[in-house]
Amino acid sequence: MLSLEPSxxxxxxxxxxxxxxxxxxxxxxSAVRMALPAVMDELIAWATSTFIPTFDWSWARDSxxxxxxxxxxxxxxxxxxxxxxxxxxxxxxLRAGVKSAAASHEFxxxxxxxxxxxxxxxxxxxxxxxxxxxxxxxxxxxxGSPGLAHRRPVVGAVGSALDAGRMAATMAxxxxxxxxxxxxxxxxxxxxxxxxxVTRAPAGALHYRWDLQAAGDVI
Numbered sequence: 001m002l003s004l005e006p007s008x009x010x011x012x013x014x015x016x017x018x019x020x021x022x023x024x025x026x027x028x029x030s031a032v033r034m035a036l037p038a039v040m041d042e043l044i045a046w047a048t049s050t051f052i053p054t055f056d057w058s059w060a061r062d063s064x065x066x067x068x069x070x071x072x073x074x075x076x077x078x079x080x081x082x083x084x085x086x087x088x089x090x091x092x093x094l095r096a097g098v099k100s101a102a103a104s105h106e107f108x109x110x111x112x113x114x115x116x117x118x119x120x121x122x123x124x125x126x127x128x129x130x131x132x133x134x135x136x137x138x139x140x141x142x143x144g145s146p147g148l149a150h151r152r153p154v155v156g157a158v159g160s161a162l163d164a165g166r167m168a169a170t171m172a173x174x175x176x177x178x179x180x181x182x183x184x185x186x187x188x189x190x191x192x193x194x195x196x197x198v199t200r201a202p203a204g205a206l207h208y209r210w211d212l213q214a215a216g217d218v219i
Contacts, residue, residue, distance in 0.1 A: 001059055001068045002121060002157075002212075003035040003181045004174030004195070006091065006112035011039055014087035019080045020051040021101070026084065035181035036111040037190050039091070040070060053077035053103075059116070066117065066159065066166030067110020069093060074103055081105050113173040115166050117159035117210070123184045123191060124154045153193065155182060155212040158203050167210065171198065180214070 011029025018025060027046050029039045040057045047055040053074035062069045070092065072081065078101040083094040093109035110116075157163075171178075180195040196213030203209035 001037075001061075001183045002115040002117075002155075002170070003037055003068070003111070004113040004170060005033040005035050005179050006173050007175040008173065009087055009091040009112050011087075011091060013085065014091045015084040016043065016088055016092065017082045017084050018047060018051060019101075020053060020074075020077050023051055025050050033175050033179075035179070035192075036068070036070070036091070036114055037181050037183075043072075047074075047079075051077070051079065053079065059111075059114075061116035061118075062110045065110050066115065066163045067093075067170075068114035068116040069107055069110050071104060071106045073105075078103050079105075113170050115163070115170040117157040117163045117167070118207075119158040120185060121182050122154075122156045123182060153214045155193070155214045157210045157212075158207060159210070160207055164200065164208055167198070167200075180212075 010032050011034045012032055014029060016027045018027070027043055030042060034042075044055045044057055047053075051074075053076040055072065055074045057073070058071050059068045060071070061067075080101050081094075081099040083089045083092060083096065088094065089096060091112045093107045093111045095108045099105050159167075174180075174195075178195040179192065181190050181192045183189075184191050193214040196215065198213070199211045200208050201211075
């Protein structure tokens, strides 16, 4: 999953209301511009401290759009959930109206400015830096020379024509400058980076490969 900070959503104004059968309270994000994973982490921390159940969240690819659909779960009870305004509906991917009491709520559509390509995201960082050694090579830089062989982080994905449309829509929906958050599976970590140019190339019949220019000390 790749998530940009959406330009059309003010998270401080996007209001969610939860009710666990005892307590009713409302949640808003702490900043105007946030990627959906950061908002959901704030929501989980707030809900777990406010209500009786313990909360968690997950996401899955939406096969109809190529975006990422969130599921909110609670352990030890049930909650009702309602997006109280248009900002919340757009940001979280919820329709208007109260979602009745349940231990798990799968949201109605993908979150704003999210992309979940078929392959998932492939994220790597090749530093190729030696702890010791001679950095001098008569004017040439040797591979692995101390401090001189860093390479940019690489973020890539493979997907379908559906993913191509979703990626274009996600880029258009992102605030500028584009600050991206991506899930790295093998480290089970959200990584945040500055997103530069995105290039697309054929990768077989009806499939494409994307290479995302990334920079940032978090990767």
